[in-house]
Amino acid sequence: MGVFCPFFVPQGGPTTPLACHYSVETLELIRYLRGSATEQEVQEILEWLESDTDGSALSEYKDAHRLYNGVVLYGQDSDTAEAHASGKEQKKAPKVRWKRALYFVSGIAAALALVLGTHALTTRQTWNRLLARTETVRVPNGKFMELTLEDGTTVWMNSGSSIEYPVVFGDKQRTVKVRDGEVIFEVTPDKGRPFTVNTFAADITVTGTRFDVDVDESENRFRTTLMQGSLDVVSRQDRDIRFHVKPGETVSMTDDRLVYEKAGDIASVDCWTRGFIDMSGVSLKELIRRYEKAFGVTILYQGDAAQSVPFSRGRIRISDGLTHAMDILSGACGFSYTVQEDTGIVTIQ
Numbered sequence: 001m002g003v004f005c006p007f008f009v010p011q012g013g014p015t016t017p018l019a020c021h022y023s024v025e026t027l028e029l030i031r032y033l034r035g036s037a038t039e040q041e042v043q044e045i046l047e048w049l050e051s052d053t054d055g056s057a058l059s060e061y062k063d064a065h066r067l068y069n070g071v072v073l074y075g076q077d078s079d080t081a082e083a084h085a086s087g088k089e090q091k092k093a094p095k096v097r098w099k100r101a102l103y104f105v106s107g108i109a110a111a112l113a114l115v116l117g118t119h120a121l122t123t124r125q126t127w128n129r130l131l132a133r134t135e136t137v138r139v140p141n142g143k144f145m146e147l148t149l150e151d152g153t154t155v156w157m158n159s160g161s162s163i164e165y166p167v168v169f170g171d172k173q174r175t176v177k178v179r180d181g182e183v184i185f186e187v188t189p190d191k192g193r194p195f196t197v198n199t200f201a202a203d204i205t206v207t208g209t210r211f212d213v214d215v216d217e218s219e220n221r222f223r224t225t226l227m228q229g230s231l232d233v234v235s236r237q238d239r240d241i242r243f244h245v246k247p248g249e250t251v252s253m254t255d256d257r258l259v260y261e262k263a264g265d266i267a268s269v270d271c272w273t274r275g276f277i278d279m280s281g282v283s284l285k286e287l288i289r290r291y292e293k294a295f296g297v298t299i300l301y302q303g304d305a306a307q308s309v310p311f312s313r314g315r316i317r318i319s320d321g322l323t324h325a326m327d328i329l330s331g332a333c334g335f336s337y338t339v340q341e342d343t344g345i346v347t348i349q
Contacts, residue, residue: 029064055150058168133167139181142296144272149176151188153195156273158182159293169193181293182214184270187229197224199236201253206231212269222253225263227270233258268315276315277325284309284333291329291346295322297339301348309333322346 028045031037037045052058137157139145145157151169161181169175174190177198187195189208197204199215201222209229215222224233226245233251235241235258243251243260250263263269268278277290287309288299295318309332316325326337326346336349 029061052167055167058150134164135167136162136164136179138162140296141293149174151190151193151195153188154186156184156270158272159296178213178215180216182212182272184210184212184273186210202236202251202258203234204231205234220253220256222258223250224252225250225266225269227266271315272318275318277318279309279314279316279328282309287329291322291325294318295325297322297344297346299346299348303335303348 028037028041031041048057049061137145137147139157139159139161141159143159147155147157149155149165149169150167151174153174155163157163158181161183162179163176163183164179165176170193172193174193174195175198176196185195185197185206187206187208187210191207195206195208197213199213199222200217201215201220202224204211204213204224206229209231210227211229211231212223212225212227214224224231224245226247226249228247230247231245233243233245241258243258245251245260248263248266249260251258251260253259265278265280268280271278272294277287277294279287282290284301288301291297292299309329316328318325322339326339330337330348338347338349339345340347
């Protein structure tokens with residue numbers, strides 16, 4: 001399908017059409033929305049939507065829908081919408097346009113029926129299939145990822161993390177699932193559609209904010225820390241256990257129960273998005289876990305991994321490499337280590 005340009009000016013008074021030309025494919029979408037597309041065109045459009053892998057087709061469909069709705073609601077008929085899409089002007093007497101405006105404003109149900117046309121059921125079925133589609137993204141150890149969801153929400157995924165999200169969000173709610181690892185969400189505000197993150201331990205609900213989620217069901221680990229805005233955390237084991245979290249506060253799993261407390265150094269929460277490993281106030285076991293994920297290695301240690309690492313504060317730059325990171329750790333804890341380059345196994349002695 002072709003590339004779209006915005007049809008209405010979002011700011012600066014009444015909306016007016018922009019001078020731009022639309023592709024032939026856009027005309028097919030306009031005909032589809034008005035219910036005058038051929039059976040072959042309808043089939044091609046539905047297959048195009050269902051085979052959409054990167055969201056580009058859905059984005060173009062929505063743009064065409066806004067174009068059509070905007071022209072209809074401003075008193076122009078579906079032929080005029082098609083003319084705008086093709087770049088051809090149609091001159092209508094102001095009196096006729098005013099009558100059409102009154103008709104569509106007073107009869108919005110008729111306008112909606114016109115938009116859906118004779119293919120309303122087929123469109124709804126296709127839309128429902130798109131809503132049911134989900135994507136799962138897994139980030140291997142040693143890698144990081146940033147992605148943008150359909151609603152504009154930005155997601156940063158740390159090494160070894162995995163999330164599941166719908167290709168298209170519904171009109172009442174936005175729900176994703178963090179399966180494993182550490183993920184930061186910067187949610188696009190939308191009070192009409194709350195954004196919920198499901199985890200094995202709790203559900204986190206926001207309308208627009210920035211927060212961190214770190215989970216590992218195999219180790220019964222859960223933590224969410226709020227950096228901006230506000231959020232609500234509800235236990236999945238007992239729905240009566242809930243917390244309203246403010247910036248600088250965290251909810252974590254301790255001894256199989258959720259604990260609400262201050263987060264401490266809030267700047268350390270998302271330092272991994274800037275390429276650092278935070279070393280302050282964590283056990284050797286936790287630091288080994290962070291090393292393994294950041295560098296994509298396996299670290300074998302037979303000693304007391306629960307011991308605290310003697311760093312009250314400090315960060316390691318991941319780009320400086322594994323050897324540099326291990327040298328700092330071994331110097332602080334008094335052990336030696338070997339690295340098998342071919343297998344990626346680090347043995348602490």
